[in-house]
Amino acid sequence: MNILVFVKRVPDTESKIKINQETNSIVEEGLNFVLSPYDEYAMEEALRIRESKGGKVVAVTVGRDESLVILRKCLAMGADEAVLIKDPLPETYDGLRTARIIARYVQAKFADAGLLLFGKQSVGADNSQVPSMVAEFLGIGQANVVVKLEVEGETATALREVEGAQEKISLTLPAVVSAQKGLNDPRYETLKGIMMAKKKEIPVVTIEELGLKPDELATQVAIVRMDLPPSRQAGRVVTGPPEETARQLADYLHNEAKVI
Amino acid sequence: MILTYIETRDNKIKKASLEALSEAGRIAAELKTEAAAAIVGTGKEGLTAELAACGAAKVYLLENAAFDQYSTQDYAAALADLVKKTGPSAVFFSATSMGKDLSPRLAARLGVGVASECTQVAVKDGQIEFTRPVFAGKALLSFRLTSSPQIVSLRPNVFPLAQAAGAGELIKEAAEVPASPATGRVTEILQERGGEMDVTEADIIISGGRGMKGPENFGLLKEISELIPRSAVGASRSAVDSGWIGHQHQVGQTGKTVSPNLYMAFGISGAIQHLAGMSSSKVIVAVNKDPDAPIFKLADFGVVGDLFQVIPPLKEELKKLRS
Numbered sequence: 001m002n003i004l005v006f007v008k009r010v011p012d013t014e015s016k017i018k019i020n021q022e023t024n025s026i027v028e029e030g031l032n033f034v035l036s037p038y039d040e041y042a043m044e045e046a047l048r049i050r051e052s053k054g055g056k057v058v059a060v061t062v063g064r065d066e067s068l069v070i071l072r073k074c075l076a077m078g079a080d081e082a083v084l085i086k087d088p089l090p091e092t093y094d095g096l097r098t099a100r101i102i103a104r105y106v107q108a109k110f111a112d113a114g115l116l117l118f119g120k121q122s123v124g125a126d127n128s129q130v131p132s133m134v135a136e137f138l139g140i141g142q143a144n145v146v147v148k149l150e151v152e153g154e155t156a157t158a159l160r161e162v163e164g165a166q167e168k169i170s171l172t173l174p175a176v177v178s179a180q181k182g183l184n185d186p187r188y189e190t191l192k193g194i195m196m197a198k199k200k201e202i203p204v205v206t207i208e209e210l211g212l213k214p215d216e217l218a219t220q221v222a223i224v225r226m227d228l229p230p231s232r233q234a235g236r237v238v239t240g241p242p243e244e245t246a247r248q249l250a251d252y253l254h255n256e257a258k259v260i
Numbered sequence: 261m262i263l264t265y266i267e268t269r270d271n272k273i274k275k276a277s278l279e280a281l282s283e284a285g286r287i288a289a290e291l292k293t294e295a296a297a298a299i300v301g302t303g304k305e306g307l308t309a310e311l312a313a314c315g316a317a318k319v320y321l322l323e324n325a326a327f328d329q330y331s332t333q334d335y336a337a338a339l340a341d342l343v344k345k346t347g348p349s350a351v352f353f354s355a356t357s358m359g360k361d362l363s364p365r366l367a368a369r370l371g372v373g374v375a376s377e378c379t380q381v382a383v384k385d386g387q388i389e390f391t392r393p394v395f396a397g398k399a400l401l402s403f404r405l406t407s408s409p410q411i412v413s414l415r416p417n418v419f420p421l422a423q424a425a426g427a428g429e430l431i432k433e434a435a436e437v438p439a440s441p442a443t444g445r446v447t448e449i450l451q452e453r454g455g456e457m458d459v460t461e462a463d464i465i466i467s468g469g470r471g472m473k474g475p476e477n478f479g480l481l482k483e484i485s486e487l488i489p490r491s492a493v494g495a496s497r498s499a500v501d502s503g504w505i506g507h508q509h510q511v512g513q514t515g516k517t518v519s520p521n522l523y524m525a526f527g528i529s530g531a532i533q534h535l536a537g538m539s540s541s542k543v544i545v546a547v548n549k550d551p552d553a554p555i556f557k558l559a560d561f562g563v564v565g566d567l568f569q570v571i572p573p574l575k576e577e578l579k580k581l582r583s
Contacts, residue, residue: 013513013533017398026399037514093394093401095364096373123513124395127376129364132332136368141444142332144361159450161508162357163458166450167330172443181514182507220373224389224402232539235560237551242569249545249570250577252561257543259464259522260488260581 001055001114001151001173003046006102006134007039007074009067010124017228024226025090035070038119040186041179046117047078048184049151056080058110062087062101068202075197076189083109084204094221095129101217102130103137104210113174115156120145120178128178135176143169147182262288263320263348265339266299266311267358273307275421276354276461278314280414282422283381284352285315290383293349296320297428298342300327300335305430312428314421319428320346322435330358333442336365338435343370345433348409350388355413356460363413372407377415379519379540388412396513396536416460417519457492459511464522465541467494467511468504469534471527471548471567475504480571481526487578494518494538496528512537526567530555547571 011017011031018027035043046057059074059082061067071082085105092098106113116135121128128144135142143149143158147166150157156171161180171177189197207217236252238245253260264281267274285295296318297311308319322338339362343351351366353359355377367374379400380391388410391402405411459465466481466488478493485491495509511518513533523541528534530546530553538544539558546559547567556562563570 011395013396014531015395015398016532017395019399026395093403094373095376096367096371096407099364099368126392126394126396126517127364127374128360129367129374129376132361132364133368135332135444136336136365139440141442142361142365143444145357160357162449163461164451164456167446168448168450169444170447175444180507181510218406220405220407222404222406224404226394227400227402229393229397229400229539232544232558232560234557235562237556237559237562237564239551239564242565243573245563245565246570246573246577249547249561249563249574250581253522253543253545254581257522257560259543260578 003115005046005117008036008122009070010036036122041183042117044184044186072197076193092219094219095127099133116176118178131178141171142176144178145180261348262350264352276416279419280352280354281314283419315424324435326437331442331445337438340369350410353413367411374411462492464491465494465520469496469528470498529553
């Protein structure tokens with residue numbers, strides 16, 4: 001079975017975000033970019049399924065040349081192939097556009113894929129849109145925010161995390177699955193893997209090649225502005241005997257903040 | 261019309277859905293149109309009054325016994341049919357697990373964009389402007405959607421409930437199951453965690469970090485949580501990665517982004533990725549040994565001290581407040 005893993009390059013989670021007010025976008029200079037953390041779980045799961053069932057794992061991203069580095073990481077982890085779908089646009093925050101590109105790519109190049117894996121969201125746009133949209137465009141089933149996945153022949157069973165419970169979802173393959181933390185422990189790249197990844201050729205597909213029409217590539221998201229969140233002021237800090245500070249804290253919660 | 265998808269569990273309406281309906285009502289009033297609600301499933305007639313009280317002028321009941329079991333594909337198809345029939349200008353969801361799963365699938369079916377997990381919705385020059393946190397809240401993005409209908413999901417615990425005086429007209433729609441059977445379907449709901457409240461739904465979060473020193477001490481936070489209704493236990497990434505508590509409790513950039521009324525941080529120093537996930541809480545208090553911990557820079561009230569010494573008398577104080 002061929003498994004496609006869709007990945008994205010994002011600023012690492014320790015990054016401080018600065019905003020360019022002219023372009024309403026984040027300042028990329030000085031940021032450390034990584035493979036989006038949830039995509040690592042998706043990659044790991046794909047490799048484990050390949051190890052037990054055979055087949056091929058292909059890592060795919062939609063982005064600019066800068067995204068090649070995360071594809072190299074996927075190759076170093078053990079992906080058989082990696083593909084860059086070259087998109088000249090910077091971050092659009094529009095899941096629909098990305099999903100259209102991905103769905104068209106799958107139809108054109110990997111119509112036989114058994115499983116399409118994603119991170120549950122990219123760490124950044126935080127949209128959680130693309131997996132469900134791709135599933136709809138391809139007319140296949142979906143399981144999002146998955147913490148356990150079992151593939152058996154032409155079907156799969158996924159445990160999906162919901163508020164205070166888990167849903168068991170039965171899927172007929174091909175299907176879309178998006179990974180949540182807890183699905184597995186992603187492996188580190190080996191030195192040998194890194195060396196091999198350096199030598200591998202990464203094919204580039206342009207969106208023109210995929211034959212998408214201009215209206216399909218138009219973004220639905222018209223950005224008005226981007227701001228930093230309102231900064232919070234440091235409040236009162238108390239110190240002293242625990243009985244006294246506990247009483248002050250309870251008094252603050254009940255009488256001043258009125259939240260308890 | 262603005263339509264709001266209403267989620268139920270055990271035949272009760274989720275509070276987050278009522279919040280979404282309430283906001284839909286406010287936006288509808290500004291746009292001089294009406295708010296309506298849509299429920300999928302059977303045996304939901306009794307819920308109309310509660311929806312009317314939150315501003316629904318109409319309640320569409322998409323009845324089909326096949327929908328008693330959730331399938332994203334079937335629900336998206338049923339909602340898309342209702343959208344085509346009734347022509348709303350926007351469809352609101354709450355950004356719950358189901359809302360985040362269903363809203364993009366509906367949007368793709370209609371070929372339109374989604375404004376996900378918004379924390380602010382406003383009408384400007386007759387158009388809806390959305391604001392949502394990106395980078396887990398390190399930045400706020402304001403935008404419009406150029407496509408129609410506008411599919412929107414709202415973060416739970418952010419929008420206040422409305423109080424409306426209206427009857428609400430109940431409209432039953434015999435919803436069709438798509439001809440091709442769904443290839444993904446929920447077959448079972450596992451509540452092994454005793455149905456405990458999720459951090460994204462809680463009004464108050466009692467959270468622990470590395471300073472908790474070990475898994476056994478998270479029981480202390482659970483004891484505080486038991487004293488406070490609608491509260492949940494949260495955790496920092498380091499506590500989760502140390503295996504002290506399940507990842508579903510994690511608050512921060514690779515966990516959940518939350519906006520409770522009160523966030524209590526015990527032994528959490530305040531890494532950037534953690535602060536991003538909780539800094540939109542209405543009130544933040546922190547207990548930490550280290551007076552220089554970054555969490556104190558945004559806490560409304562801080563206690564410098566040993567949490568193991570502060571928690572026992574704090575519990576006694578909370579018990580007093582309760583009685």
